[in-house]
Amino acid sequence: MPTIVSLRGVTKRFGRFTALDDVTFDVQSGETLVVIGPSGSGKSTLIRCINRLEAHDAGAIVVDGFTVGDTRQLTRIRAETGMVFQNFNLFPHLSVLRNVALAPVRVRGLSWRDAEDRARKLLERVGLAAHVTKYPAQLSGGQQQRVGIARALAMEPKLLLFDEPTSALDPEMVGEVLDVMQALARTGVTMIVVTHEMGFARRVADRVVFMDHGRLVEEGPPSTLFDAPRDPRLRGFLQAVLPH
């Protein structure tokens, strides 16, 4: 499997606070990588550096052969990288269909007709065929996040970034979003998922990385990480988050 994302010594500071501290790892094409760790450990900053929503201060990030930080390659990186946000960030003034169809038209140059056909198929895939003409405010949180996933998929990205996609949802809506993500993981798209859903991590991840204080502390397959954690910080974290 070829490497699609590679980070080498990536460091990011906010003022005097070090959010990412010399982080190095690779993601293989088709892999589902789940990033776990306590709040403020740098998980979100990590994936926000990959599509340059944050600019890293040191180190190198390469996505699909493109260097993150080279302005000329930025559009390519973002076009190949879909992102799903904690707060959905759907466009409230556009219909569900337009939310999904917009970027393929504006960035990929599709016609509205082709883009809307694609959008309808994707919305059907995430179980929202009946809602295409609605506006985001008319949908539940879980439905909105599924639109968010369809919007990211519409660009046919090589890489999907999920930034705590279920953290803003009511508990009864978490399942419907995780189901869509699990189905996606099986299609072979590369996913980097920041989440607190340990059950999801265990079931779906090919590999889990644990971060603490901006550092990558431990990584491995979910069975190893959850059942035989080596680092005491990971053990403490798992004790705190896993059901008692």
Next chain:
Amino acid sequence: MSVFDTFLNWPVFIEALPMLLRGLGITLGLGLTAIGLGLAGGLVLVLLRLYGGRLLGPLAVAYIDVFRSVPVLVLLIVIYYALPFVGLRLSPFWAATSALSLVSAAYSAEILRAGIEGVPRGQFEAARALGLNAVRQMTDIILPQAIKLVIPPLTSNAINVMKDTALASVVAMPDLLKQATQAQALAANPTPLIGAAVIYVLMLLPFVRGVGLLEARLNRRGR
């Protein structure tokens, strides 16, 4: 002489009405042109201010501050009476339109800035993450939401511009106020002035009330 003969003299009013309506047409033409140009100028200014970098950004800020400080009447008189000394001679209409638009652009820019900054950060991030370029981010995502937020203050600004058109009467622009003062002189009776005042109020009152209602509705919806 009764109040009715002096201030509310119907025959005098009817006599003056054609002049007043001609003046109203000019006032509307002047006001709408200035509102349109001011809005366009404001949009350019706010984009320069927010995204113009280290050179154009401060220039936009300087423009906005200066033109929010200068009285419209002073600016108008400078444009009409001073610029001819350097060979720039504008008609009363264009002198008034320039003065009103230059000032309105500065206010519009500040209003639009509040609107753009009122759009949640997540909207910018989602637009960037999708790969939209800077122009598309603005036209497709940010401005449609920003403008909705600032329709009430933009309307207030438009009302002010419409009222300030009356200043054009000092550069011999035959607008509503100028026509009223001339009609008053002809009739030797102040009724046309009262008539002009009533026309201004009737023209703008619906917008003033509309802004109030719109703001109340936006507040109820929480944004």
